[in-house]
């Protein structure tokens with residue numbers, strides 16, 4: 574059932590009461606959460622104010638980015654040193670003392686799917702195939718509405734050819750990724766363990782806007798806090814909301830102030 578959880582910024586006192594005396598460990602999605610959705614992936618730039626507040630927060634608590642983007646692309650877009658980054662929906666993890674990749678044996682399947690997608694979608698104006706190390710995004714945002722079902726059918730056909738991959742969705746895109754029990758939620762749980770953040774003194778807080786972020790909200794249910802960036806009611810396992818990336822940056826600023834005050 575759809576609903577609109579309470580606002581983490583309008584009800585900031587109630588939000589911080591939920592944190593209590595624990596230290597947050599922040600997990601941040603990129604597209605649609607800190608960078609506004611744009612016509613093409615390369616145009617979705619995080620505002621400098623958001624970068625500054627994340628930099629400030631990283632001196633106050635652990636901060637990681639968890640994104641569907643390729644790891645190197647994500648790190649370049651965020652452009653902040655010494656953070657933990659999880660690219661390809663959590664299949665590709667890197668941090669100051671951390672390197673882990675899940676699904677390396679699926680790279681040939683993704684390579685074959687990528688070739689097939691380029692061959693089949695080359696004639697469809699606006700269809701964009703974005704290869705990440707452990708996933709492929711097929712974007713439909715720039716495709717004319719009558720052609721979008723053709724892209725959907727093509728993705729399904731390629732997924733049938735490459736039976737070790739599965740299709741997931743998102744905002745105006747399909748994704749092909751290894752058919753493994755791994756997602757952003759499992760990646761966040763793995764990071765909590767690897768980074769020694771599983772104790773009662775830490776509360777994981779995850780900000781995200783899309784269906785792949787729901788895996789993380791579900792994984793943290795009962796042990797952490799999920800905040801969905803959303804502009805209308807939706808089905809979500811998050812218990813708090815923010816309206817858009819601008820409000821998400823403003824919220825992070827207030828959180829930094831609150832943490833700095835001790």
Ligand SMILES: O=P(O)(O)OC[C@H]1O[C@H](O[C@H]2O[C@H](CO)[C@@H](O)[C@H](O)[C@H]2O)[C@H](O)[C@@H](O)[C@@H]1O
Nearest residue numbers: 603604610611612613614617640641710744745
């Ligand atoms: O997990 P995220 O950081 O939210 O990444 C999810 C996907 O985001 C990107 O696509 C989305 O943003 C684009 C730029 O605003 C937009 O044009 C597209 O329609 C959105 O779906 C990114 O390109 C994908 O690789 C990510 O998986």
